[in-house]
Amino acid sequence: MNQKSQAKKITATLAAALPLALAAGTACAQNGLAGQPEPATQIAQTAPQMAQAAPAAQPAPTGLALAQQQNCMSCHSVNRAFMGPALRDVASKYASKPDAPTYLVHKIMEGSNGVWGTVPMPANTQLSPAQAATLARWILTLK
């Protein structure tokens, strides 16, 4: 690979890394990353311009906010069973199991029946695997 195309590739990588760098902005600055030589300096210099051009980035919702947004709370509550089990009970049941996050991601996405009673949970097909993982991790913190 010649130097030019390598430089191009680096630029492309930087562009891809920018949103991340923006999100991690303060943390990076505190860790002294922004003061390091290339390529962190380049990101730090470009970031303010990008921030002006792009509309204000909304952080992705997590935990309860994500569960509310994804309709989970129309059948679940943290503390009380109604349509579905209380999420705190789900956490108590699985939190000590090493494969709990994977198991719950699968159940959240595919649906569930026969574990907590006779009412089935339909598949939550609107979720991305990342959203399901975020929800599973949050539920497991509730016990």
Ligand code: HEC
């Ligand atoms: C239409 C109602 C309904 C909605 C919407 C719903 N659930 Fe459920 N959920 C249930 C029911 C009912 C059960 C119990 C199913 C069973 O007994 O296997 C359940 C079970 C679960 C379980 C336990 C599964 C197991 O194997 O023990 C988890 C975790 C869960 N739901 C998370 C979620 C999340 C996260 C969402 C939102 C993306 C969601 N649910 C949306 C009704 C619902």
